[in-house]
Amino acid sequence: MLIILLLVCISEFTFFMDAEDDFPDRLNTSITLILASVAFLYVASESLPKISYLTLLDKMMLFSFIMLFATALESFVSYILIVWANRPAAAYWVDIGSAIAYPTFYVLYGVYLGTNAVAVRRKQKASEGGGGGGGGGGGVATYSSTLPAVG
16 A cells, blocks of 8 residues: 555656656656556456455545546646646646645545545444344454463
């Protein structure tokens, strides 16, 4: 998860590159980061079990792909505003607004996913604790009872 966070953070640097002169560099950076994310997803998926629902990692990866694609799209919009529409001030404000909005959305979505995951886990623990099974430990007692006595 940290690798994807770093890739998204690196993509933020494209907003501070010149939209007209560094347009190829901005797109190359965005495309390279998307490809690095795909490579990470491929490597991570080989070590994870195949399940039919989206996990927290899947949701964060999906949102990261959206953010990286939006970064490339923003670079293209800034370039069009400067070269075709002759509006460099508008391109500047698009870059500044994106540099503020993108990390804000990413952090807010991460907080949303985290709080949602904690709420789901608490709900699961509450249903496990009240449903019998002895002690509410969820299987901890059976593991510790099989250990040899020390001393």
